[in-house]
Amino acid sequence: MYEIDVVVKPEFVKAYKEGYPLISKESIVSWEKVSDEGTVMNLFDDKKKFICKAYHGMQNKGYGWVLSSNKDENINVTYFSKKIKSALEYRADFFADESTTAFRVLNGEGDGLGGLTIDYFDGFYLLTWYSLGIYEFKSEILKALKVTTEYKGIYQKKRFDSKGKYLDDKDDFIMGEKAPAPLIVKESGENFAIYLDDGAMVGVFLDQRDVRRTIRDRYAKGKSVLNTFSYTGAFSVFAALGGASKTTSVDLAKRSLPKTTEQFEINKIDVSKQNIIVEDVFNYFKYAVKKNLLFDMVVLDPPSFARSKKRTFSASKDYVNLLKEAIQITKKGGVIVASTNSANFSMMTFSDFIAKAFKQLNVKYKVKERFSLPKDFRVLDEFKEGNYLKVVFIEKLK
Ligand code: SAH
Numbered sequence: 001m002y003e004i005d006v007v008v009k010p011e012f013v014k015a016y017k018e019g020y021p022l023i024s025k026e027s028i029v030s031w032e033k034v035s036d037e038g039t040v041m042n043l044f045d046d047k048k049k050f051i052c053k054a055y056h057g058m059q060n061k062g063y064g065w066v067l068s069s070n071k072d073e074n075i076n077v078t079y080f081s082k083k084i085k086s087a088l089e090y091r092a093d094f095f096a097d098e099s100t101t102a103f104r105v106l107n108g109e110g111d112g113l114g115g116l117t118i119d120y121f122d123g124f125y126l127l128t129w130y131s132l133g134i135y136e137f138k139s140e141i142l143k144a145l146k147v148t149t150e151y152k153g154i155y156q157k158k159r160f161d162s163k164g165k166y167l168d169d170k171d172d173f174i175m176g177e178k179a180p181a182p183l184i185v186k187e188s189g190e191n192f193a194i195y196l197d198d199g200a201m202v203g204v205f206l207d208q209r210d211v212r213r214t215i216r217d218r219y220a221k222g223k224s225v226l227n228t229f230s231y232t233g234a235f236s237v238f239a240a241l242g243g244a245s246k247t248t249s250v251d252l253a254k255r256s257l258p259k260t261t262e263q264f265e266i267n268k269i270d271v272s273k274q275n276i277i278v279e280d281v282f283n284y285f286k287y288a289v290k291k292n293l294l295f296d297m298v299v300l301d302p303p304s305f306a307r308s309k310k311r312t313f314s315a316s317k318d319y320v321n322l323l324k325e326a327i328q329i330t331k332k333g334g335v336i337v338a339s340t341n342s343a344n345f346s347m348m349t350f351s352d353f354i355a356k357a358f359k360q361l362n363v364k365y366k367v368k369e370r371f372s373l374p375k376d377f378r379v380l381d382e383f384k385e386g387n388y389l390k391v392v393f394i395e396k397l398k
Helices: 010-017 077-090 092-096 138-148 206-219 234-241 256-265 281-290 315-328 347-360 381-386
Strands: 003-008 040-044 050-056 064-068 102-107 116-121 124-129 153-158 173-176 183-187 190-194 224-228 246-251 275-278 295-300 305-307 312-314 330-340 365-371 390-396
Touching (some): 003 010, 010 050, 040 064, 077 092, 102 183, 102 206, 124 138, 190 234, 190 256, 206 234, 206 295, 206 330, 206 365, 206 390, 234 246, 234 256, 234 295, 246 256, 256 275, 281 315, 295 315, 312 315, 315 347, 347 365
Parallel strands (some): 124 153, 224 246, 224 295, 246 275
Antiparallel strands (some): 102 116, 116 124, 183 190, 305 312, 330 390, 365 390
């Protein structure tokens, strides 16, 4: 691999010495020297002292990631094997647990390899490349995966552009056996239908596992549940399995109806007793208010940004209003599960959004519990921004 030496501006030296993993353009003296993505950079301070090794890859987050603090490290198959092996070891309890066969095995910078995630689906591995820079190491990383795992098959998603948008090259399948479509995996003992070769998303967001289990085990029994931005209905399925009296799933995407139906069916839930609605959530709120509908539980899990024909939704700008809509159709004593995967604001800011929404409606509330990323979505202490998930269970008080 092509390596170059670069000098870090004095005001950034301390951060990199202390393990900050993200490379910014501003931190490097004469960035022009670093042209190609995939270039390995040796970072030095202004006294020519080695700090760390990094690679250049363009993401919305930054310009690359630190790879190693060892100046003799070669970024080769051995290096990647080491990273993957320790990532696998960190998830030993997941591999041992037969009731959950889908989880993350390598979480980017949290496992020392920013720009790449690897998810495990019952013997199949899914690699997501977040930059062309990390993709330059594809052949080394695949070889490393070969020597460290016993895989049935390997798939990939390319999310190269600055917004992390999925690039459909029709080459998501890489090697090994092809997975059945759907591939049925287990989570907390329940089933999920996974499609590894059907566009950007595979059918479930693994980072909400603990939230789903909590809804099933401690909140759903006997409750009417509204699940907004429901996608394949994963929260509805867990609510129904936990004994919800009825679930209502609302999503704008037409595919959500067959996909949600399928998730119910493979868990032996009577779909005819559930409500699956293809509609804009904001229209549904208006309808619910008009019909005086009230729910025991409302789940809010919007995308951090979405543009539809009528409106754009941005979590950082519009979450307060979303909450206000939800509060109005939640029974007193009921629970709102407010979730966001927006990396643009912190748990503290999210708590402020919640406080503001309830205050504006003059309604009292109590925070019951909070969740952020689960164990398999490993986060570095030096890069807490990597913990993007924020979920708050809020009781609407009587
Ligand atoms: N809560 C889901 C994941 C949500 S992904 C889960 O746990 O699996 C975001 C979803 O929001 C997508 O399925 C998208 O179709 C939907 N969506 C985006 N804007 C919407 C809107 N205005 N109304 C309804 N659904 C919307």
